[in-house]
Amino acid sequence: MKTISIFLVVFLCFACKNQNKPEDKISIVNQELNITAKDILGNPEYMAISYGGYREKTREEQPTLAELMEDLKILSAMGIGIIRTYNVQLPHASNVLKAIRELKKDDPNFQMFVMLGAWIDCKNAWTGQEPDHNVESEANAAEIERAVNLANQFPDIVKVVAVGNEAMVKWAASYYVQPNVILKWVNHLQKLKEEGKLPKELWITCSDDFASWGGGDAEYHTPDLEALIKAVDYISMHTYPYHNTHYNPEFWTQPEDEVELSENEKVERAMHRALQFARKQYDSVSNYMKSLGVNKPIHIGETGWASISNGFYGPTGSRATDEYKQAIYHKLMRDWTNKAGISCFYFEAFNEPWKDAHNPKGSENHFGLFTVDGKAKYALWEMADQGVFKGLTRNGKAITKTYDGNENTLMENVFVPPTAEEMKAH
Structure with a gap:
C-alpha cells in the first residue's frame, strides 16, 4: 500500500509539472484556431457582451493591461x-487582445473570443464642419488596415470583424455613411479572405440599427x-426598446385594462411588451432579408x-430607468435569445x-x-449570492452588490410606466 501511495504522489507531481508544457499550450491555441464564429454565434455556451474597460470621464485615460485582465x-x-x-483607432481593442493572450499564458484553459469593431465615419465627422454623408472619411482605410492586422495577429481570438457601428442609420447625424461605403469595405475584407490574407473562417459583418438592415422605413x-446583406457572413442588428419608451412609447404606456394591477405587475407587463417590441424588430429584419431571397444568421449586436x-427615460420622462427593469430586460433577452439560437451582445458589461x-x-x-467601481447591479445579484465573483476584483476592490444588497431600498427607485395621458403631458 505504501508503495502504491508513493507511486501515486510521484505520478501526480509529474502530471502537475507537465500540465502547462509548451506543446500543451500550442495544442490549445490550435484548438481555438479551429473554433470559428459559426461555432460560437448562436451557441449559449459562448454568452456575448459588449465591452469597454474605460473607468474615467475621458478615453484619453486608457485602462491598463492589469485592469483589462481584471475585467476579463x-x-x-x-x-x-x-x-x-468598437474601434481600433485607440489602444483599447489591441490591449484587450493582449490581455486575453496574457491570461491564456497564465491559464491555458482561459478562453475568450472577440468581435472586433472597425469604426467608420463620413467626411468631416466630429470636426465641427458640416458632415458629408455621401463621402467617407479619409481615416476609414487606416482603420480597416488596423483591424486586418489585429485579426491576423490574434487569429485564435478574433473571430468576427464588424465594419462600422450604427454607421448607416440616419439618426447618427454626426457621422453616418451610405451603405455603399460599408459594402466597399465588407467586400474588401471578403476578398482578403479569398486571397488568404485573412483567416478564411473569419466572419465579416456590419453592426447597425434594425432600420439600417431594412427592418424599418422603406x-x-x-x-x-441588398448587396450588403448578400456580402456579409451574418447580420448584426441593434434593437433598443429602452430608447423607444420615449420615441415610440405606444408599447410602453399603461393600457387601460392594467389600471387595477399592482405596481410590480404593471412593471412586469411593460417589460414583457419591451421584449416583444425587440422581437418584432428582429423579425422585421429577418422578413426583409428573406424577401431578397437571402437566408443568413441574424444576431443581436x-x-x-x-x-x-x-x-x-427617467422619473420625469418615460419612467423606464432603474436596476429592477434592467434586470428583467436582461433576463428576458437572455432567455429568448439562448432558446432561439441567437447571440446577444448585451450592452454592456461595465x-x-x-x-x-x-x-x-x-x-x-x-x-x-x-x-x-465594480458593484454588481440587480441583474447580477443572484450570481453574487452564488459566489461567482468570489476572489475577483475591479480596481482592486471585491465585487459587491449595489444598494448593499437591500432589495427594499432598490425598489424605492422603481417607477411604474406612465399612462397615455401622463406621457402626453411630458
Whole structure:
C-alpha cells in the first residue's frame, strides 16, 4: 500500500509539472484556431457582451493591461465567451487582445473570443464642419488596415470583424455613411479572405440599427443595402426598446385594462411588451432579408437597458430607468435569445462615464451590468449570492452588490410606466 501511495504522489507531481508544457499550450491555441464564429454565434455556451474597460470621464485615460485582465476574469466567471469592441483607432481593442493572450499564458484553459469593431465615419465627422454623408472619411482605410492586422495577429481570438457601428442609420447625424461605403469595405475584407490574407473562417459583418438592415422605413431599402446583406457572413442588428419608451412609447404606456394591477405587475407587463417590441424588430429584419431571397444568421449586436437617467427615460420622462427593469430586460433577452439560437451582445458589461462626461446621471453612462467601481447591479445579484465573483476584483476592490444588497431600498427607485395621458403631458 505504501508503495502504491508513493507511486501515486510521484505520478501526480509529474502530471502537475507537465500540465502547462509548451506543446500543451500550442495544442490549445490550435484548438481555438479551429473554433470559428459559426461555432460560437448562436451557441449559449459562448454568452456575448459588449465591452469597454474605460473607468474615467475621458478615453484619453486608457485602462491598463492589469485592469483589462481584471475585467476579463469577471466576464469569464459570468459565462461570457465572446466580447465586442468598437474601434481600433485607440489602444483599447489591441490591449484587450493582449490581455486575453496574457491570461491564456497564465491559464491555458482561459478562453475568450472577440468581435472586433472597425469604426467608420463620413467626411468631416466630429470636426465641427458640416458632415458629408455621401463621402467617407479619409481615416476609414487606416482603420480597416488596423483591424486586418489585429485579426491576423490574434487569429485564435478574433473571430468576427464588424465594419462600422450604427454607421448607416440616419439618426447618427454626426457621422453616418451610405451603405455603399460599408459594402466597399465588407467586400474588401471578403476578398482578403479569398486571397488568404485573412483567416478564411473569419466572419465579416456590419453592426447597425434594425432600420439600417431594412427592418424599418422603406427609405433604407436600396440596391446597396441588398448587396450588403448578400456580402456579409451574418447580420448584426441593434434593437433598443429602452430608447423607444420615449420615441415610440405606444408599447410602453399603461393600457387601460392594467389600471387595477399592482405596481410590480404593471412593471412586469411593460417589460414583457419591451421584449416583444425587440422581437418584432428582429423579425422585421429577418422578413426583409428573406424577401431578397437571402437566408443568413441574424444576431443581436446590441441591446440593453440603462439603470439611471435624468433625461427622457427617467422619473420625469418615460419612467423606464432603474436596476429592477434592467434586470428583467436582461433576463428576458437572455432567455429568448439562448432558446432561439441567437447571440446577444448585451450592452454592456461595465458603466463607462466618458459617454456623457458632462452629465453624470445621463443614461448613456449607466448601461453597464456593473458600476465603474465594480458593484454588481440587480441583474447580477443572484450570481453574487452564488459566489461567482468570489476572489475577483475591479480596481482592486471585491465585487459587491449595489444598494448593499437591500432589495427594499432598490425598489424605492422603481417607477411604474406612465399612462397615455401622463406621457402626453411630458
